[in-house]
Amino acid sequence: xxxxxxxxxxxxxxxxxxxxxxxxxxxxxxxxxxxxxxxxxxxxxxxxxxxxxxxxxxxxxxxxxxxxxxxxxxxxxxxxxxxxxxxxxxxxxxxxxxxxxxxxxxxxxxxxxxxxxxxxxxxxxxxxxxxxxxxxxxxxxxxxxxxxxxxxxxxxxxxxxxxxxxxxxxxxxxxxxxxxxxxxxxxxxxxxxxxxxxxxxxxxxxxxxxxxxxxxxxxxxxxxxxxxxxxxxxxxxxxxxxxxxxx
Numbered sequence: 001x002x003x004x005x006x007x008x009x010x011x012x013x014x015x016x017x018x019x020x021x022x023x024x025x026x027x028x029x030x031x032x033x034x035x036x037x038x039x040x041x042x043x044x045x046x047x048x049x050x051x052x053x054x055x056x057x058x059x060x061x062x063x064x065x066x067x068x069x070x071x072x073x074x075x076x077x078x079x080x081x082x083x084x085x086x087x088x089x090x091x092x093x094x095x096x097x098x099x100x101x102x103x104x105x106x107x108x109x110x111x112x113x114x115x116x117x118x119x120x121x122x123x124x125x126x127x128x129x130x131x132x133x134x135x136x137x138x139x140x141x142x143x144x145x146x147x148x149x150x151x152x153x154x155x156x157x158x159x160x161x162x163x164x165x166x167x168x169x170x171x172x173x174x175x176x177x178x179x180x181x182x183x184x185x186x187x188x189x190x191x192x193x194x195x196x197x198x199x200x201x202x203x204x205x206x207x208x209x210x211x212x213x214x215x216x217x218x219x220x221x222x223x224x225x226x227x228x229x230x231x232x233x234x235x236x237x238x239x240x241x242x243x244x245x246x247x
Contacts, residue, residue: 020119020162020181024130026139053124062095062103073141076104077152080111090236105129112155115121119133145243147171168181171239173231174201190242192235199229
């Protein structure tokens with residue numbers, strides 16, 4: 001697993017080039033999603049989302065979804081070597097109860113592009129997936145989150161803070177670093193990390209990331225737990241309760 005030598009790095013330090021701004025946006029409130037623009041998406045339940053080429057994602061639509069009621073959306077990013085199914089794991093068992101739409105894309109390589117040095121196809125794939133979702137489903141723009149675990153958490157922090165004009169909440173379970181790129185908006189942030197994490201040791205990661213975020217003025221909820229590199233179910237539940245209760 002790739003790990004930056006410091007937990008908060010600049011785009012320049014990582015050699016990150018190109019735009020870090022997502023273009024997809026939900027429809028203006030009061031307008032209907034253009035369902036015809038996203039053929040082949042069914043509901044409810046777990047379903048594949050074909051993004052063209054070799055790109056794919058998993059979409060979970062809760063049984064409680066109704067087109068006349070906006071639903072929270074969470075983009076869920078797997079860890080290094082993972083897959084979309086693993087990306088869904090922290091929240092999928094809770095999605096029906098909380099009424100969440102979950103989107104879990106796949107990285108193009110063994111991990112996310114910015115972790116390897118630059119934004120690129122992975123970011124564009126997420127953008128395309130969001131366009132598809134916004135065209136078909138009514139999304140609650142006040143509860144639009146990006147979440148990740150491990151390398152996925154690093155990507156969620158980096159992309160989420162650069163797109164705070166889209167994402168209202170960022171959830172990072174055991175992140176390794178964040179790219180300090182263009183700041184847009186002020187999303188709320190939830191971070192958890194295990195004190196016995198042997199993969200991304202807490203002292204060189206979250207204990208550096210969190211103070212810097214607070215120094216930069218972000219509203220951060222931080223939880224340490226006695227455990228390894230993992231997402232305890234109780235913390236997944238707490239993060240979701242935080243998402244639906246803060247705005």
